[in-house]
Amino acid sequence: MIRLSKRLSAIANFVDKCAVVADVGSDHGLLLIYLASLGKIAKGYGIENKSGPYQILKHNLESHSEAELKPLLQDGISSLEKDVDTIVLAGLGGDTIVGILKNGVANLKNVKTIITDSHTSIGEVRRHIVALGFIIKDEVLVLEKDKYYEICKFVKSDERPAYSDFEYRRGPIIIKSPAFRHYAKVLIKKMDAILEKDLPEAMKELVRQEREVLLPYEN
Ligand SMILES: C[S@@+](CC[C@H](N)C(=O)[O-])C[C@H]1O[C@@H](n2cnc3c(N)ncnc32)[C@H](O)[C@@H]1O
Numbered sequence: 001m002i003r004l005s006k007r008l009s010a011i012a013n014f015v016d017k018c019a020v021v022a023d024v025g026s027d028h029g030l031l032l033i034y035l036a037s038l039g040k041i042a043k044g045y046g047i048e049n050k051s052g053p054y055q056i057l058k059h060n061l062e063s064h065s066e067a068e069l070k071p072l073l074q075d076g077i078s079s080l081e082k083d084v085d086t087i088v089l090a091g092l093g094g095d096t097i098v099g100i101l102k103n104g105v106a107n108l109k110n111v112k113t114i115i116t117d118s119h120t121s122i123g124e125v126r127r128h129i130v131a132l133g134f135i136i137k138d139e140v141l142v143l144e145k146d147k148y149y150e151i152c153k154f155v156k157s158d159e160r161p162a163y164s165d166f167e168y169r170r171g172p173i174i175i176k177s178p179a180f181r182h183y184a185k186v187l188i189k190k191m192d193a194i195l196e197k198d199l200p201e202a203m204k205e206l207v208r209q210e211r212e213v214l215l216p217y218e219n
Contacts, residue, residue, distance in 0.1 A: 004034050006144045007117060007151070011090050014115045014138060014153040018042045019086040024076055024100060027053050029060040029069070031088065036067035043068045045084065049075045077104030086113040090151075094121025098128045108132065114154040122150050123169035129154045130168075135161055139173035141183055148183050150174060166213055175217065184217035 004012060008031050015021060019041050023032050026046035035041045046061050046069065048054040054073040061069040077087065077100060087108075089097045097118050101108070114134060118125045126136060134154035142149045150171055163172055174180055191211045195204055 001037060002030060002034055004030060007142050007149045008034070008090070010140050010142045010149075010151045011088060011115055011117055012038075012040075014113075014140075014151065015040060015086060015088070016113060019113070020081075020083045021045070021086045021088060022047055022077065022080060022084045023088045023090075025049075025089065025092050025096075026057050026071075027091070029057045029071070031090070032069050033060060033064050036064055036069055039066065041067055043083065044070070045081060046071045047076070048073060075103070076100030077107050080104060080107035080111075082110055085110060086115065087111055088115045090115070090117035092118060094118045094125045097125050101128060101132065105132070112156050113137075116152045116154070117149055118152075119149075122152075122171070123165075126152065126163070126168045126171070130161075130163065133157070135159050136163070136172055139171045139177075141171075141174050141177055141179040143179070143182075148186070169210075180217055184214045188214055188218055 012031060012035055015035055017040055020043045021032065021035065021041050022045045024047045026032060026048055029046045032044035032046050036044060044067060046057045048057050051073065054071065058071040061071045089100065097116060114129055116125055133156055135157040136152060137155040138153040140151045142151060152171065167175065188211055191207050194207050
């Protein structure tokens with residue numbers, strides 16, 4: 001059985017049993033291979049837009065036969081098989097995730113779950129996916145090699161929750177988790193270092209405001 005990093009394990013935990021998964025930016029394909037070897041997914045599509053990673057992905061997926069795993073060389077979800085109910089977008093920047101979802105919006109009709117691990121602009125990712133008719137069903141903060149990752153699970157819903165700006169930025173579930181106390185401390189320390197720098201006052205004011213909101217969460 002292959003071992004996944006803490007970050008990829010957290011993503012795997014958010015995948016529902018018997019899901020048909022499109023792993024966009026699949027790279028090595030480890031996530032799909034792990035899910036298939038557990039017997040957790042019915043089928044998996046590994047999507048890569050670059051030929052180098054795609055060749056490795058193809059080789060890796062074709063060496064495993066626990067579930068049907070199919071490599072695809074294409075840009076994001078510019079096309080998507082109709083049986084896909086779950087999309088994973090992990091290890092990508094927020095602008096890339098939003099771009100992929102915008103370009104493939106017509107292909108989201110059958111998608112019930114979107115799982116993200118966005119490394120930048122996480123607030124924009126949450127906002128965009130909620131605007132597509134999803135709610136934030138679960139979130140987890142993962143600390144790996146001194147870096148925090150925010151893993152989010154969105155599910156399609158008729159509910160229209162009113163998340164605050166702070167909840168979009170930091171995660172409505174994450175801010176209630178015990179791990180957020182330490183993360184808030186880390187963020188405040190970073191903000192203190194920024195406030196020491198010679199930066200435009202308007203920028204510093206934004207940092208001060210965010211720092212104020214974070215202070216009650218610090219342990
Ligand atoms: C940093 S790797 C992340 C790999 C894996 N998902 C993980 O989280 O460990 C990002 C991968 O996404 C691929 N990628 C970036 N933009 C893409 C797009 N528009 N469509 C498909 N793949 C993309 C890159 O080629 C790269 O292999």
